[in-house]
Amino acid sequence: MPTAFVHTCLRVLDPDASLRFYELLGFERRGRLNFDTAHNLYLGLPGGPDVLELTVNDGRTDPYDLGDGYNHMAIVVDDLDHTVARLEEAGHLPERAPYHPGGNEQLPRICFYADPDGYRIELIDRRFDTPQDPDR
Incomplete structure (x- = not known):
């Protein structure tokens, strides 16, 4: 195990x-x-x-093929707005502005970035427990 x-x-x-x-x-x-x-x-x-x-x-000089299986890695940050500002100051732009997933304000805001090789990184605006919805 x-x-x-x-x-x-x-x-x-x-x-x-x-x-x-x-x-x-x-x-x-x-x-x-x-x-x-x-x-x-x-x-x-x-x-x-x-x-x-x-x-x-x-x-290696050719970019890596990320395929369609990888989606993202998630990281909790203590202040999403500050982190976004620091990244933007360094020239990294988010996919879109921070938002509550699904419009659910009970969930923390998130924001997605691509690293220099195109790997997606999800930033989460505070620690939270993974939701536990019932099976569909």
Whole structure:
């Protein structure tokens, strides 16, 4: 039986651009692991374990095909408006302005961004428990 979720791996073309983006979201650089034809950069949030692995394949110049299976990774932020302003100041624009999903004001506001490689990131404006609707 699994005992812990370790990390998500994203393949990136420009590690510096990716690091700048994820650092704007509060991630910290934690380590690097070198291989013959690639290297991994590990990141985590303050006080937590390494949860994000950025893989850089040497010599890769073509963007990665994200396919239609990946949708997004979600991150809780303590102040969505401040985070949005910081990202916009750095040149990152959201898909649309922060909103309550489904117009339900009982749910926290969310906002979606694409990282430098096109991976979608959902920012959530405070911690909340996952809703538990009945099966359809």
